[in-house]
Amino acid sequence: MFARVALLVLKKDIAIELRSYEIISTTTFFAAACVTIFSFAFTRDDETMAMSAAGIVWIAIAFSGTLALSRTFERERYGETLKALLLAPASRPAIYVGKLLGILCLIFATEILVVPMVALMFQSPLFNRPGMLLGLLVTGTIGYAAVGTLFAAMLVRARTRDVMLPILLYPITIPVIIAGVEGTTALMLSPPDEAMASLWLALLAFFDVVFVTLSLWMFEPLMTE
Amino acid sequence: MRKIFLPLLVITAALFAYSPYYINQAPYESTMLLVQKIFYYHFATWMAGATAVIVCGVASGYYLFKGSVVADRVAVATAELGVIFGAFGLISGTLWGRKAWGTWWAGDARVSMALVAELIFIGYLLVRKYGGPGSEKLSAAMGVFGAATAPFIYKSVDWWRTIHPKTSVMSSLNDTPGGVIMWNIVLFCTLAFMLLLTVVLAARMRLEELRADLDRLYLEAED
């Protein structure tokens, strides 16, 4: 029942998105623009600083993630559909998981563009260990999106949501971003420091468990008027 | 609380007035000498700050699930105190680092994580102040997440390669000459800071109570 509700919510979000491609196109465009600006900012004497690539990837993900989060819930607010969703006789945590999966799909789609783009523009060895990079990206994105979905959902009712989302989200997710950047940097060393990267990967997985548990636990009281 | 407030205040004041003399008596630490004397307040302030943060997290959770107004007031007051103690912890740490590490800001793991916690609770206060209606719940969620990072700050030095002293520094203190005196002073300062936390918390809670009274009266006046 739980999984069915979550998948239904996800299916609904994907169906809406596939009708216009609005969020996915704006988010990926924004991420690409970010990376382009950074590629100018971090170029010295035509020699791009390859090691800064790790930071750029994660900053682009964090920024475009905020955009995806606020747009997704703005859409829900417009039609008052979130209210309807919450009135449905379904468990609240399941609705949360469904929304989280939708956000994750959007951010992963952005990453598919951003990561190769950074590797290309910064000529950095991002793909030394593709498996571990994938692991870092997946765990990091889950940690970021778990907190983001919770706060974006709460902010649907608030008047100041555009300012408040970054203020709430960024401080709390800085540890996730730090762990992601450090882990990715360890992978780009030659030879790649796999022990270090797996330590950061473990830390990210730990963050995921803590953040998802806390979010599931708090979603119910937070969304009750 | 009101009955024991004044005695508590006097005790706290006495402890703080005595602490500089007591710290002055402490023997010099063998490698860092005079600058190590920052440690007594530095450690104590982080203990008080961590207590404030954890209390804030628990109170926020309690407010979310039980809707207790008192818990909400405790959470606001402790968040503010956490920011104040955290600010002093960061300042004293920077001053110490200037001497011990040769640089103001070394970007080491625990310092960065402490700054993150400081940011979270400044964010808490910002949300509280500018969030508009319903900001109590938003900030409560932030308080819970903020408290969840506290264990990471504590353990970060053990996990990451870093220059900050490890958590074992406290137990090794007993082995050094004069260690017992230093240990006693550390405990003394921590006690003083904990009492200060309690006293200021009580004063800050009183402010929240008065504000609630004011709001209630305004509502009554409108009816």
Added chain:
Amino acid sequence: MLLRTVALTLTSFVLTTGIALAQAPAGQDEFVPLSSLPPGQELPAAPLVLASYASFLLLMMFYLWTIWRRINKVEQDLDALKRRQGAASR
């Protein structure tokens, strides 16, 4: 009224601590003859220690002052409101 006393006491206790703190570093300078300092001690530590304790004092005083000011303001508002209500009911 109690609150005003409390605020005053808080400020005075912080001030006493300040006087005590101001005396402490002076004693410390006498404690260490300069010659006994190891050669690695290029950077004098005393100003840093002093700055650290002084910053605590200033920060705490400032914070207590803000609490005191905020409580006063709310009390004033309360008084004003009560007076207005009293006038209205008569």
